[in-house]
Amino acid sequence: MQILILGLALWWVSHLFKRVAPGARARMGVMPGKMLVTVLSLAAIGLMVIGYRRAGFEPVYTPMAGMGHLNNLLMLIAVFLMGVPHSKGIVKSKLRHPMLTGVAVWSVGHLLVNGDVASLVLFGGIGIWAVLSMVLINSQESWTPPARGRLKSDVIGLAIALVVYAVIAGIHIWLGRNPFLGTYG
Incomplete structure (x- = not known):
């Protein structure tokens, strides 16, 4: 369950970064910011899939x-x-x-x-x-x-x-x- 929660948290952070810290995201630049979100999103999806499949029912x-x-x-x-x-x-x-x-x-x-x-x-x-x-x-x-x-x-x-x-x-x-x-x- 911890892996699932970590993946979910990573998803939230990567996708809400632009909304809750627009200045920090803007300083990164458009392409580096998008690349960071892409990498973190892929990692989040991987963690969520692994965590969900491992979680007991x-x-x-x-x-x-x-x-x-x-x-x-x-x-x-x-x-x-x-x-x-x-x-x-x-x-x-x-x-x-x-x-x-x-x-x-x-x-x-x-x-x-x-x-x-x-x-x-x-x-x-x-x-x-x-x-x-x-x-x-x-x-x-x-x-x-x-x-x-x-x-x-x-x-x-x-x-x-x-x-x-x-x-x-x-x-x-x-x-x-x-x-x-x-x-x-």
């Missing part, structure tokens, strides 16, 4: 029957939202923080189907980070929505999201965590 609650279906829908939505900033669709003009919203949706979906301590730490911790990030950004920066895009771009984004979702599901199955088997009673 300590149940806190039993997920409700049927939540696997809702989780899978939420995961598709989360994957779609992660790609929205790279599109020129309608959704981009409506959501200020599509990627962070996608992370929050991902977090909630995983908490619906995982009721153990390690899952609460990992998914809850990342979800709280996403919400906190949105609050900090909103308090520090104004937002002008981009021009309304085309529905065609959102449809293409959804098609790409389906492919990425299939790859992610395949990786989960390969790792022994089939997303299509849990809490479907």
Whole structure:
């Protein structure tokens, strides 16, 4: 569990550094700052994966029957939202923080189907980070929505999201965590 918590802490520090210490981050320069965040993020992900896989199963609650279906829908939505900033669709003009919203949706979906301590730490911790990030950004920066895009771009984004979702599901199955088997009673 300590490795998981260390990875989560490293994720928070690397991603909130710009928001809580903007002067220090600015002094680093754009590329060195981005490189530092990238390296720390990769290390954080590695630690979180290792820590989560090593954590023993300590149940806190039993997920409700049927939540696997809702989780899978939420995961598709989360994957779609992660790609929205790279599109020129309608959704981009409506959501200020599509990627962070996608992370929050991902977090909630995983908490619906995982009721153990390690899952609460990992998914809850990342979800709280996403919400906190949105609050900090909103308090520090104004937002002008981009021009309304085309529905065609959102449809293409959804098609790409389906492919990425299939790859992610395949990786989960390969790792022994089939997303299509849990809490479907």
